[in-house]
Amino acid sequence: MSSKNNKTSAWGGSRRLLKLLRDQMKGKSTNQERLAQTVNLIARDIAAEVCSIYVMRRGEHLGGEYLELAATMGLKPEAVYKTRLHKGEGIVGQCAALALPMAVSDAPRHPNFAYRPETGEEPYQSMLGVPILRSGRVLGVIAVQNVTHRHYDEEEVEALETIAMVLAELIAGGTLSVSALETGGNQDELEKPDRIKGLCLNEGMGIGQAVFHNRGIVISRIIADDVEEEVQRLELTVKEMRLSIDEMLTRSDIAALGEQREVLETYRMFAEDRGWVGKITEAIRVGGMTAEAAVQKIQNETRSRMGKISDPYLRERLADLDDLANRLLHHLLDLGEDKPELPDEFILLARTLGPAELLDYDWDRLKGVILEEGSPTAHVALVAQALELPIIGRCRDVLTRIREGDTVVLDASNDQVFVRPKEDVLATLRTSVKDKKLRWAETSAIRDWVPETLDGNRISLNVNVGLLMDLPHMHACGADGVGLYRTEVPFMVRKSFPGVAEQAELYRKAMDRSEGKPVVFRTLDVGGDKVLPYWSSIAEENPAMGWRAIRIGLDRPALLRQQLRALIRACAGRKLSVMFPMISETSEFIAARALLDRELEREKTIGGVLPKELKVGAMLEVPALIWQLPALCREVDFLSVGSNDLMQFVFATDRGNTRLARRYDALSPGVLRMMREIADATHQAGVDLSLCGDMAGHPLEAMALIGCGFKSLSMPAQQVVGAKKMVRSLDVDSVTHFVTSLLNKPDHSLRSDLEAYAKSSGVVI
Structure with a gap:
């Protein structure tokens, strides 16, 4: 069956289908009859021989989450409520696990294909699966199949995604119930x-x-009766929402939060973003949707896109975007401020x-x-x-x-x-x-304690930040300074690349709010899975090891030079510490340093005020750099180990893969031996060494790092107090001898040995 010969405009077809679905749900039918009618309507509209709906279940006796066939047109009826796929199993299971559409023209040859003989699906070659999503949660999957090797185009995928969104809202509103079909639950467990x-x-x-x-939030009206009226309704409601955010900013209790008001300023910025509102407007005009349905559609797309980002700091910004979209939906649906008594x-x-x-x-x-x-x-x-x-x-x-x-x-x-x-x-x-x-x-009171060990060694404890609003926490926890300022975070929430003046103002405020404490600025670590919204991106098989960080900076030197120019101006007359990320070779650092020197000379030529002190360093995240340390140490003022990426590359382990999360331990003999070698090399060269990453924030891991020779650690602000307690109960000579004695052990992890040492030595972990 040719898709070209059997489909009208996908959007026109989907609008017609949505109206049919809406009319169907008004009828007096059982839940199962509605499901059966739904798959028949979809199959007919998209010109498919098969349409099936799978619903997400949970049953501990079946190994956790799984998908169950709840309705089908085209497969054997007796397979309903008997065919099950674990989340991630088969094309349907992979669609649910990734929360992304899967369009396959030759399904039986796909590496994830899972054959279920009871379904009778042998004749069908092509498959399109779309997750049924609501608020980021996968409720199920719609799958269509064709006998021929059909190539599903973007319009067909988008049309089916719209249908899936409608089904999600019908489920949420109780019009189409799947909860009555739940299996594997045990009500007694909830007592x-x-x-x-x-x-x-x-x-x-x-x-x-x-x-x-x-x-x-339940969206009951999906199809617009008048598209232009919906566009006007969106415009008026966006203005209303912006005013409500402004009013929130003026509340006395919010003003008392101090720097936390920057969160709301971020919302205001998003709300003013014409690109975000423009996408919603386009969904109304092209898809014929109501304003609220269009907001939900763009929200689902944003969640799907940002969900691919592995950096937890950036992925958490998704909650902010969800918050904003939900506020807009509250205004559109006129839910008001009435709340149930709590x-x-x-x-x-x-x-x-x-x-x-x-x-x-x-x-x-x-x-x-x-x-x-x-x-x-x-x-x-x-x-x-x-x-x-x-x-x-x-x-x-x-x-x-x-x-x-x-x-x-x-x-x-x-x-x-x-x-x-x-x-x-x-x-x-x-x-x-x-x-x-x-x-x-x-x-x-501990916040004011000096992090000094029992034998008089001063350990520097610093914080990792990404926004100006993070800086007050540095003072609140009594940290020594900022060991890592992620300069890319403000770039991620802007609609265009900020100019030199805008960047300089941002970095100047960071220096002001640090109140004289040192700040180490890491140059842009973007690319890979951290794509700026205003950059076009090319999909990479291994984005963590792809075109990112200093690789972009050296290939696009104008971008890096602008950032360095802004940093120089922001730190005029003050100390500037700048760090280049993802350095793989000493030659890359030398090239980056040369760009910085050019900008310093440029600023001097035009009569600008230079920083009174300059420190230039590199992040050690790529294992290849370990064997270049003698050469690198002759070039850098300091070195910072980025433990998160370094562990990922050392163990060849995707840190976003939950199956591998506990497979390797940062407290293995190999890792600690590597850390000792790094510390020894930098100490011999007289180069300052620090570590920023997950290892620094856990007292036990931090204790081991100190035993390996590290004297400076950087971590989230809330972990500094715990680190201080550990440091002040520690004897460096003792822990150094103990860690050294463990380095040749063949064990998977030294965690239990280190815990036993801490307990016997009175170290607070």
């Missing part, structure tokens, strides 16, 4: 006490009733949360936040720090393991959540909460 592990995003403890962050003490649960959404809640009643996703670099975590609110992230399945109203104890300091605890346990936990509050006053 028992439970304990859920997570990741601390801000320390503290809180007790309260579970409240779900329900935005109440308990006197409650714990908020959400998949993800934007910082402004957190500010919408009553801070006096809110005792903590639990997220399925999230990281320490999320803006919501930074605002929570300002509110002294405990928050924990990466709590898997928390939204299905906790019920609304359950008693919840959030122990963020120990990365855990207690659900429905028994009365005696709850009484003990309440005592712990009181004790924690008393200890917090103690912890506050």
Whole structure:
């Protein structure tokens, strides 16, 4: 069957189909009849011999998440509710795992093809699968199949994505129910006490009733009756939303947050972005959608695009974009400000949360936040720090393991959540909460402690930042300075490449707010999976090892020279420390340094004020550089080990791959031997050495690094206090001898040995 001969304009066809779906859902049908009617309508519209809907299930006895065939037109009817695919299995499973469309012209030859004989799908060669997405969660997959080797074009994919979005909203609104078909669940489990592990995003403890962050957004109207009327409605609502953000900025309680107001300034900037509003407008005009449906469509596309970024700091900006889109949807749907009455003490649960959404809640009643996703670099975590609110992230399945109203104890300091605890346990936990509050006053005093070891060695503890709003946390935790300023982050939230004057102003503010403490600026580390929104990108098979960082800087020297010029001007009369990322060869550093020297000479020629002191360094992230250290050390003023990328390359392990997350340990003998060799080489050459990355932020790993010869570490601000406690309880000579004794062991990890040493030596980890 030829797609060219059997389809009209994909968008015209999808609009017609959407109207048919809407009319169908108004009829009196059972849930299964609606599913059957839906697959028939889709197959007929897109000219496919098969259309199937798979729904996402969860059953621990079946190994976790899986997809179940819920309706089909074209496959054998008896396969419904019998055919199952694990998430990631088969083309349909891969579509769900990646949350991306999969268009395959020769499905049986695809490496991920999974044959299910009970379906009778042998005659069908081509397949198009599209995930059913809502708020970033995969609810299922729509799959169409054809007998011929059909090449599905972009319009067909986009049309099916629109249908998938409609189905997601019908499911959310209860018009099309899949929950009634759930299998593998056990209601009794939701009556028992439970304990859920997570990741601390801000320390503290809180007790309260579970409240779900329900935005109440259900889009019931997808097709526009009048396209131009929808465009005008969008324009008016965007203005209304901008005014509401402005009003929020003037609130006295928000003003008291100080630097956290920059979060809302970021929203204002996004809201003013004509590109974002333009994409929504285009979706209305081209797709014939309502304004709210168009916002949802662009939101899904943005989430899909940004979800590919491996850098957790940048990926967390997605929560900010979700927050903004949800605010616009609230205004479009006229949901108003009315909120249900909340308990006197409650714990908020959400998949993800934007910082402004957190500010919408009553801070006096809110005792903590639990997220399925999230990281320490999320803006919501930074605002929570300002509110002294405990928050924990990466709590898997928390939204299905906790019920609304359950008693919840959030122990963020120990990365855990207690659900429905028994009365005696709850009484003990309440005592712990009181004790924690008393200890917090103690912890506050630690911020002023000097990180000096028992045998008199001064360890420099610094912070990693990416935005101006991060800098107050450097002072709050008592850090020595900024060991890594990620200059690319402000570039990621702008609609065009900032000029020299704009960059200089940004770096000048960073220097001002550091209040004399040192700041190490890393030049742009973009490319690969961190593509600037205003740059065209080329897909790379291995983006982490692709055209990125200094490779772009040297290939496009005008961009690097502009940034260096801005840094020189921002640090006029002050100390400038600049660091080049992803250096693979000494010659690359020499070339980058030559560009910096040219800019210094240029500034001098035009009568500008030069920095009073200049330090130029490199990041050691590529293993090849280790064998060039003698030559490199003759060129650099300092060296900073980027442990995240270095570990990734040393173990040939994709750090974004959850299957490999615990396969290799940074505390293996090989890694620590490598760290010792780096420290020895730089010490002999008289070159300052530091490390920034995950290793620095964990007390046990930091202890091992000090034992390897490191005297400077850089980490997220919330981890500095813990590092200080460790440092002040440590004897460097002792730990150095102990670590040296372990380096020739053949073990997978030295973690247990180091933990035993810390315990016996009284080191606080």
